[in-house]
Amino acid sequence: xxxxxxxxxxxxxxxxxxxxxxxxxxxxxxxxxxxxxxxxxxxxxxxxxxxxxxxxxxxxxxxxxxxxxxxxxxxxxxxxxxxxxxxxxxxxxxxxxxxxxxxxxxxxxxxxxxxxxxxxxxxxxxxxxxxxxxxxxxxxxxxxxxxxxxxxxxxxxxxxxxxxxxxxxxxxxxxxxxxxxxxxxxxxxxxxxxxxxxxxxxxxxxxxxxxxxxxxxxxxxxxxxxxxxxxxxxxxxxxxxxxxxxxxxxxxxxxxxxxxxxxxxxxxxxxxxxxxxxxxxxxxxxxxxxxxxxxxxxxxxxxxxxxxxxxxxxxxxxxxxxxxxxxx
Amino acid sequence: xxxxxxxxxxxxxxxxxxxxxxxxxxxxxxxxxxxxxxxxxxxxxxxxxxxxxxxxxxxxxxxxxxxxxxxxxxxxxxxxxxxxxxxxxxxxxxxxxxxxxxxxxxxxxxxxxxxxxxxxxxxxxxxxxxxxxxxxxxxxxxxxxxxxxxxxxxxxxxxxxxxxxxxxxxxxxxxxxxxxxxxxxxxxxxxxxxxxxxxxxxxxxxxxxxxxxxxxxxxxxxxxxxxxxxxxxxxxxxxxxxxxxxxxxxxxxxxxxxxxxxxxxxxxxxxxxxxxxxxxxxxxxxxxxxxxxxxxxxxxxxxxxxxxxxxxxxxxxxxxxxxxxxx
Numbered sequence: 083x084x085x086x087x088x089x090x091x092x093x094x095x096x097x098x099x100x101x102x103x104x105x106x107x108x109x110x111x112x113x114x115x116x117x118x119x120x121x122x123x124x125x126x127x128x129x130x131x132x133x134x135x136x137x138x139x140x141x142x143x144x145x146x147x148x149x150x151x152x153x154x155x156x157x158x159x160x161x162x163x164x165x166x167x168x169x170x171x172x173x174x175x176x177x178x179x180x181x182x183x184x185x186x187x188x189x190x191x192x193x194x195x196x197x198x199x200x201x202x203x204x205x206x207x208x209x210x211x212x213x214x215x216x217x218x219x220x221x222x223x224x225x226x227x228x229x230x231x232x233x234x235x236x237x238x239x240x241x242x243x244x245x246x247x248x249x250x251x252x253x254x255x256x257x258x259x260x261x262x263x264x265x266x267x268x269x270x271x272x273x274x275x276x277x278x279x280x281x282x283x284x285x286x287x288x289x290x291x292x293x294x295x296x297x298x299x300x301x302x303x304x305x306x307x308x309x310x311x312x313x314x315x316x317x318x319x320x321x322x323x324x325x326x327x328x329x330x331x332x333x334x335x336x337x338x339x340x341x342x343x344x345x346x347x348x349x350x351x352x353x354x355x356x357x358x359x360x361x362x363x364x365x366x367x368x369x370x371x372x373x374x375x376x377x378x379x380x381x382x383x384x385x386x387x388x389x390x391x392x393x394x395x396x397x398x399x400x401x402x403x404x405x406x407x408x409x410x
Numbered sequence: 411x412x413x414x415x416x417x418x419x420x421x422x423x424x425x426x427x428x429x430x431x432x433x434x435x436x437x438x439x440x441x442x443x444x445x446x447x448x449x450x451x452x453x454x455x456x457x458x459x460x461x462x463x464x465x466x467x468x469x470x471x472x473x474x475x476x477x478x479x480x481x482x483x484x485x486x487x488x489x490x491x492x493x494x495x496x497x498x499x500x501x502x503x504x505x506x507x508x509x510x511x512x513x514x515x516x517x518x519x520x521x522x523x524x525x526x527x528x529x530x531x532x533x534x535x536x537x538x539x540x541x542x543x544x545x546x547x548x549x550x551x552x553x554x555x556x557x558x559x560x561x562x563x564x565x566x567x568x569x570x571x572x573x574x575x576x577x578x579x580x581x582x583x584x585x586x587x588x589x590x591x592x593x594x595x596x597x598x599x600x601x602x603x604x605x606x607x608x609x610x611x612x613x614x615x616x617x618x619x620x621x622x623x624x625x626x627x628x629x630x631x632x633x634x635x636x637x638x639x640x641x642x643x644x645x646x647x648x649x650x651x652x653x654x655x656x657x658x659x660x661x662x663x664x665x666x667x668x669x670x671x672x673x674x675x676x677x678x679x680x681x682x683x684x685x686x687x688x689x690x691x692x693x694x695x696x697x698x699x700x701x702x703x704x705x706x707x708x709x710x711x712x713x714x715x716x717x718x719x720x721x722x723x724x725x726x727x728x729x730x731x732x733x734x735x736x737x
Contacts, residue, residue, distance in 0.1 A: 096504065098495055109502040153501055170646070171500060171672065173623050176593040178507075178549045180500035349494060349509050350553040385495025385507075 085400040086143040091380030093148030105129045140393035144211045147204035154181035164191040169227045183227030190241045194248035198256045214258040218265020219243040220278045243281035260291040269296040272303035286312035297379035300325035309333040319378040321345045331367040342378035344396045357399020375400045415695040416725045417468040422539045423705035424473040425714045430454045451476040459531045466722045470536045472528035481549040490514035508550040516568045519575045537583040538576035544601040548590035559600045566604035585617040592623035606636045621704045630658035641665035643703035655692040664693045667703030669717045676716040682724035700725045
């Protein structure tokens with residue numbers, strides 16, 4: 083049996099050197115009116131295609147589309163949902179990376195197809211198992227800068243959850259069997275854990291293979307609560323801060339655990355033995371077929387050459403655990 | 411030292427004139443020499459000193475015509491750092507995020523020459539401008555030090571040496587910016603410890619600029635940061651940080667941001683003046699410093715001038731109001 087690997091979130095949109103920077107150039111040219119939105123779309127598609135290829139070439143088992151079109155985690159929905167507009171820039175948690183805070187102007191309405199076009203394209207490209215991703219409702223609602231419509235955080239979270247459920251159903255209809263719900267607020271703001279659980283209750287009917295993806299902060303304060311969320315998998319970051327999670331992973335006994343073991347926010351490259359060491363610790367409490375190894379978060383926090391090296395060591399570490407041959 | 415109540419200043423950077431932006435791009439492509447570029451940086455610095463004097467600002471800055479990123483500038487001049495690959499900050503903006511690859515050391519002073527040059531151009535005081543040790547660490551990758559604290563404390567010694575050199579060169583105001591200080595609120599003690607190393611023994615007025623993040627998460631602990639003045643973005647946040655001072659009184663000098671640096675439009679003088687009045691509810695006029703929310707480097711030269719004029723004119727209005735109030 084193999085120990086499977088996966089990715090989380092966004093992949094670097096550009097690489098080093100001129101060849102790797104076609105998207106950056108295309109965006110500048112679009113801004114100057116030198117190319118059309120349709121031309122830019124072609125570049126987005128090509129970069130998505132090469133990104134999926136790069137993740138697959140590293141030997142990752144479950145891939146995503148690298149979120150090449152996403153300016154930030156909340157952007158896909160802040161851009162498409164009625165009743166929501168992209169607002170002021172703010173730092174994204176403890177990163178020197180920015181996002182546009184959503185502004186709520188009215189009831190949230192969506193046709194549930196915000197990500198269907200991109201997923202369908204990625205599905206036509208990917209050879210490995212492909213998963214989709216959506217921003218989580220607690221993160222979306224707590225990072226809102228202004229709300230002119232809902233009377234409380236609770237109402238805002240539940241409305242975001244209902245809209246997210248429609249998006250997940252749309253992805254499911256487009257063939258997505260696995261959907262990551264990226265929701266760092268669940269671990270960043272543990273005081274809202276019961277509200278989050280209620281929100282996830284509304285997502286539960288939408289698809290079977292949902293993963294609650296947390297990162298940046300350890301799950302320590304909410305770990306046992308997360309175990310009762312109606313999702314198939316939980317992703318946790320065991321590298322960004324000290325954590326007691328390794329000793330408590332048996333709480334997730336009926337779930338898949340996506341263990342963030344390769345630090346996606348530091349250039350220092352782990353060794354395969356180090357990666358395998360984290361896996362061995364988890365395997366004391368999680369069965370091999372329920373464990374997946376992953377980067378801690380989006381690899382977009384790294385330059386592209388380092389991201390590629392991190393994926394290689396992730397796969398190498400996973401293979402080391404089961405004695406499998408590393409792909410050349 | 412300035413004698414005015416409500417002394418006016420700015421946070422540090424100004425927009426670069428087009429000729430300098432082009433020259434920097436040419437230099438990056440190897441089509442312009444370092445000496446030629448520095449001549450243009452000096453020209454732009456002279457222009458900004460003159461503009462600040464004309465606008466009537468009280469405490470000036472050199473405008474950072476010779477800097478790009480506030481961390482990379484120092485990383486490029488310190489041993490132990492290497493310049494990393496491109497990382498996106500937002501939209502289509504990328505920067506070379508530095509890597510701490512070995513023990514850090516400072517071969518020579520990094521900002522003193524520019525301080526001396528800009529101070530020689532004016533009789534008004536010019537601030538010495540540094541990036542703080544916590545931000546230098548937080549906005550770099552750390553491959554060399556076992557813990558974040560170890561790296562921050564090593565960087566603190568470097569920033570301390572630079573601050574002492576600035577003071578020896580005549581700086582009466584030294585600003586040590588820590589915009590990342592609230593990145594990890596649980597590490598505020600590390601930032602405070604590091605700043606203690608930087609400012610110990612300095613007689614210059616010390617200032618720290620903090621912006622764009624959850625200030626409430628580090629208040630009131632941040633009052634223990636060993637500097638004389640905290641310099642805060644307020645306009646962009648609708649002055650909501652002032653509410654924190656109701657429960658825990660603010661105990662330092664406050665440089666208060668009264669114009670938003672991320673908006674192209676400039677606030678009216680009346681709106682900016684109202685920002686100063688809000689600050690006066692918590693801080694006495696001699697300890698309240700009106701200024702823009704943050705560095706103005708993302709604005710055009712004309713927009714920078716407009717924003718600074720709004721700060722100075724708003725301050726004049728409030729000074730007049732205060733003069734009418736019997737002591």
